[in-house]
Amino acid sequence: GNSVTQMEGPVTLSEEAFLTINCTYTATGYPSLFWYVQYPGEGLQLLLKATKADDKGSNKGFEATYRKETTSFHLEKGSVQVSDSAVYFCALTQGGNNRLAFGKGNQVVVIP
Amino acid sequence: GAGVSQSPSNKVTEKGKDVELRCDPISGHTALYWYRQSLGQGLEFLIYFQGNSAPDKSGLPSDRFSAERTGGSVSTLTIQRTQQEDSAVYLCASSLDTTTSGNTIYFGEGSWLTVV
Numbered sequence: 529g530n531s532v533t534q535m536e537g538p539v540t541l542s543e544e545a546f547l548t549i550n551c552t553y554t555a556t557g558y559p560s561l562f563w564y565v566q567y568p569g570e571g572l573q574l575l576l577k578a579t580k581a582d583d584k585g586s587n588k589g590f591e592a593t594y595r596k597e598t599t600s601f602h603l604e605k606g607s608v609q610v611s612d613s614a615v616y617f618c619a620l621t622q623g624g625n626n627r628l629a630f631g632k633g634n635q636v637v638v639i640p
Numbered sequence: 641g642a643g644v645s646q647s648p649s650n651k652v653t654e655k656g657k658d659v660e661l662r663c664d665p666i667s668g669h670t671a672l673y674w675y676r677q678s679l680g681q682g683l684e685f686l687i688y689f690q691g692n693s694a695p696d697k698s699g700l701p702s703d704r705f706s707a708e709r710t711g712g713s714v715s716t717l718t719i720q721r722t723q724q725e726d727s728a729v730y731l732c733a734s735s736l737d738t739t740t741s742g743n744t745i746y747f748g749e750g751s752w753l754t755v756v
Contacts, residue, residue: 564747571749572731617683626671626735626743627696630683 530555532618534631542639543610549603549634551592551618559622561585561594561601566615566633575603575616613638642666644748646732652754653722661717661751665734672715673735673745674707678728686730689715690737722755729753 535550553559563575563585576585578594578601585592590605601618618631645664653659665672674686685699689709700706704722709715719726729750735743 572733572747574744574746577744621743621745626737626745627673627685627688628675628683628733628745629685632682 530559530620530622530629532620532629532631534618534634538635538637540637540639541608544607545638547603547605547608547612547636549616549618549636551601551603551631553599553601553618553620555599555620555622557622558596559620561592562619562621562628563590563592563601563603564617564619564630566617568614572617608636608638610638610640612636644732644734644746646730646748646751648751649749650752650754652756655724655755656721658718658720659722659753661719661730661732661753663715663717663732663734663748665713665715665732666746668736669734669746670712670737671735671743671745672709673733674715674717675731675733676701676728677731677750681728683731686717719753722753724755727753727755 531554533552560579562577564572565575576587578585581596583594592601592603615633615635617633619628647662672689676684687697687707691712692709704720707717731750733745733747735745
């Protein structure tokens with residue numbers, strides 16, 4: 529079945545540092561790929577998405593490129609802010625039900 | 641409405657009691673999803689509806705869990721004879737439909753359920 533794998537453990541970094549969160553997936557065919565973010569005390573929000581190979585999703589300074597050859601959708605931001613502290617979930621949908629399969633999530637803590 | 645609305649936002653219930661959680665999707669969205677978020681389990685799919693029909697109930701943890709949707713709009717998730725392991729955040733989401741891959745799925749803020 530479809531699955532998403534995110535790197536283990538929380539990520540702690542200083543303000544203005546470069547952020548990368550790895551995400552790889554297993555799926556047959558051509559899934560759509562998403563990053564969702566959950567800020568403290570809030571619900572899940574869509575951060576960005578890509579629906580076909582080589583597409584780049586971008587929003588709020590974050591980017592992720594759909595790489596079919598490596599089955600990856602890594603999230604990057606060049607200069608993080610304290611306000612980026614949140615939990616980030618990689619996810620995919622495929623098939624006729626549009627059901628999301630999520631990774632375990634990564635907590636990102638940005639220190640001033 | 642402007643977004644997916646869920647109620648109650650918080651619920652504390654005694655073990656063995658039944659609970660109902662309500663979801664009001666974004667107007668015009670025919671697809672509705674229920675997920676559960678708990679420590680150690682991440683985000684688990686429970687059930688989805690296309691209109692009033694639920695083609696995929698594979699994620700429901702046990703027969704104590706059921707869900708219905710009427711009028712293609714509001715959905716209710718019912719947990720009977722609650723157990724402590726049911727404590728979690730129950731998230732509802734909606735999208736325009738289920739047939740178009742890549743449709744954005746919008747989430748509500750969740751119902752926090754605590755079983756004591």
